[in-house]
Each structure stands twice: as structure tokens, then as C-alpha cells.
Amino acid sequence: MPELPEVETTRRGIASHLAQATVRQVIVRTPRLRWPIPELPIAGQPLLAIERRAKYLLFRFPNGTLLVHLGMTGSLRVLTRPQAVQAHEHVDIEWVDGRILRYRDPRRFGAFLWTDSDPEQHPLLARLAPEPLCAQFDTDWLTRKLARRSTPIKVAIMDAQCVVGVGNIYASESLFRAGISPLRPAASLNANEIARLLAEIRSTLAAAIAAGGTTLRDYVDSDGKAGYFSLQCAVYDRAGLPCPHCGQVVAQTRQAQRATYWCPHCQH
DNA sequence: AGGAAAACCTGCGTGC
DNA sequence: TGCACGCAGGTTTTCC
Secondary structure (H helix, E strand, C coil), rough: CCCHHHHHHHHHHHHHHHHHCEEEEEEEECCCCCHHHHHCCCCCCCCCCCEECCEEEEEECCEEEEEEEEECCCCCEEECCCCCCCCCCCEEEEEECCCCEECCCCCCCCEEEEEECCCHCCCCCCCCCCCCCCCCCCCCHHHHHHHCCCHHHHCCCCCCCCCCCCCCCHHHHHHHHHCCCCEEEEHHCCCCHHHHHHHHHHHHHHHHHHHHHHCCCEEEECCCCCCCCCCCCCCCCCCCCCCCCCEEEEEEEEEECCCEEEECCCCC
């Protein structure tokens, strides 16, 4: 489900409602997510901040950090009053003011993890590429990461050690906007193309975050679909339809077991 | 080591 | 209507 913009939209959607809140208790109805949910020692602890690193949400507490990943189908919303538990609503974090942060995840590819040390050093975060909207994510970085790699560029930009936050939709969309074929070996991109791709990854993610902000549905007391917002895609999921730029037919293939969409006329 | 494939799950649409 | 199948916005683990 969520790529970086959806995770960031979730973060913003719930953060203001949980500022300064203190945990009363955690209720785990289904401990089996991507990994078993460990003991979360946060009862009585005040939430200091909700941050984001790549597609992970970091709930900062005085004694450690709760790492949450939404996987493919995870979502979070804040309830201001008790609401009947629906299917796939696996975790509640109950706050002393009565609010509930409720996690739903039908496919259970998501994760709840705990660390009491620097979360950046956590094995799942330590090797991630820099944030794509930060200065450290630059052409030097991308050039180094793409060098000598034979893997297709579309697969490479979905590798979190190369680029974080770009999932299957925005990989196709960024390559379309950069005019680069997803089939190209990563190392075959020249400096110009790398710069273009980097700029389009940035602007695609930034635009999607902005769209999330404008079409943001309520993350409080919503119907459980919080976390999704409509995306207008140029090529993703548009196989056989006209390319919005040239009108030629959008093509589809499969790379690393994921669908890829592109315009063979506009992308080289 | 890099790269390809399998693995973890449930739900939904399609076609027979 | 039922059922098999393929596919879904992710990422780690395993295997070659």
C-alpha cells in the first residue's frame, strides 16, 4: 500500500491528535505481523514525537522508540471514542485521555518493533539510503549506487539501499517523468539522466505529499480507509491506454515480480 | 557479492 | 454460484 507520501500523510494526519498524549495501555489482538510484535514498554509513557524514516514511522518515547511499518495494507487512525473492532484491526494504543490509535492491516506485512537505542542504528534502518527530499540524496550518491549495476533502473530505484520511499507506483511514474526506460541497466544512465531521474523522484514524491495534504481525509474517527488518497498517474496501471504526453499506447511488463508501466515512445 | 526468486498474508477480480 | 488462479501501492530471507 503506502509509499513514502502515504506514510508521511499518515504521520501528519495522526501527529497533531496525539501531541503530548500519554499511553494507558497497548492492546495486541494479533501479534503475528511481518515479525511477532514484541513487548512494548510504553504504558505510562508520554509520546514525544512521531517522526518518519523512509517508510517507517518512529514513535518517540522517553525510554525508546516504537517503529511501525504499514507494509502493503496497513493503516492507522485515531479514535476519539470507543468503536467496535473490525476485521484486521490488530493493535490499539490507548491513551490516558481515552483516544485510541488503531492499526488495521489485512495482509499483515506491516510491523511493530521496539528499540531502546538509536533507531537509526536499528538493523532495518541502518543501511537505508538518505531521505530523498534531503540534501544528502544527491547526484553523487545516486551515481555511486548505480555504478556497475546491471539490474534494471526501475528495480534499482526500488532498492532501499539506493533510494528510499519509492515504491512500485512512483518508480514507474518517476521514470516516465524523467523520460528513461525502466528496462535500462542501472549503470547505463549518464550523468544527465541521473540528474533528471533524481529531480523527478524528488518532485514526484513532493507532489504526492502535497496531494495527500490537499485530499487528506480525516485520520480521526474515519472509516478505516485512512492512509489512501487518490493518485493521478501518467502510466501506472494504464497499460493499453494512451500516454498523456504522446498518445501512444502505454506498455506493461514484469520486473522483479512487480508490474512495470512505461511509454516506449517517450522513454529511452 | 549481485541478482533472481521465494517467503510472509488476505482479498478481489476474472474466467471457466 | 463456485472455484481456481493471478494479482495487489513491501521488504526480508534464501538460494544460486
